[in-house]
Amino acid sequence: MRKFIKAPPKFYFHYPFPVTVVVTKSEGKTNLMSAVWHTQLSFDPPLYGVLISSKRYSHEMILKSKQFTLNFLDYEFLETVAYVGSTSGREIDKISVFDIPVEDGRIVDVPVLSEAYAAYECELYDHRDYGDHTLFVGKIVGVHYDDELYYGEKFHPVVEKVLPVLYIGDEVYLTTDPQTKKKYGKEEVKEFLKRWGGG
Numbered sequence: 001m002r003k004f005i006k007a008p009p010k011f012y013f014h015y016p017f018p019v020t021v022v023v024t025k026s027e028g029k030t031n032l033m034s035a036v037w038h039t040q041l042s043f044d045p046p047l048y049g050v051l052i053s054s055k056r057y058s059h060e061m062i063l064k065s066k067q068f069t070l071n072f073l074d075y076e077f078l079e080t081v082a083y084v085g086s087t088s089g090r091e092i093d094k095i096s097v098f099d100i101p102v103e104d105g106r107i108v109d110v111p112v113l114s115e116a117y118a119a120y121e122c123e124l125y126d127h128r129d130y131g132d133h134t135l136f137v138g139k140i141v142g143v144h145y146d147d148e149l150y151y152g153e154k155f156h157p158v159v160e161k162v163l164p165v166l167y168i169g170d171e172v173y174l175t176t177d178p179q180t181k182k183k184y185g186k187e188e189v190k191e192f193l194k195r196w197g198g199g
């Protein structure tokens, strides 16, 4: 039965979301955290936002260094997402404890994860608090990607090959099922409208 609640204390009704691993570096120290609250904001300029609670160590790292990278891992690496999303860089050095391979960014002085199928290098463009989280807007200054996983001039993901880590909440993860792939675009909509008009 469909129900309605007023002003929910917490809301995960719209999950699942893909996870990104936010990497930060400040004063020679590198840190990682998982984030599901993130979104593309603009193509021109290329802007990408991630929402981080001020409780996170990563929050103060970004405010200091004004740079970060966003890393997208295949489902096979979901342990990494769980590890870095449930420990704090204030207490441990996540890269050495969890043995996570990284390599230098090309433009920003922040590493990217070697195992990421795609990673955005970002310079802080803007930031603003929204309730209990801060929206950090990064300008994407470089993209690392596995060229076997993308096609065409616009670099669309190959559905059969890109298996993102999706988070549905309550410490549960899943990925996409390529068998559900279906193309439904302008042509299909046109066909529908033709039938509707002619009906």
Ligand SMILES: Cc1cc2nc3c(=O)[nH]c(=O)nc-3n(C[C@H](O)[C@H](O)[C@H](O)COP(=O)(O)O)c2cc1C
Pocket: 019, 031, 032, 033, 034, 035, 036, 037, 038, 051, 052, 053, 055, 056, 057, 058, 059, 081, 082, 084, 085, 086, 087, 088, 089, 090, 167
């Ligand atoms: C799957 C997953 C997604 C998360 N998404 C977010 C998020 O979007 N924003 C946020 O502030 N914290 C998020 N967290 C929590 C942080 O990753 C977590 O508090 C982490 O320990 C912070 O590390 P730090 O203190 O080293 O920065 C998420 C955790 C998990 C496991």
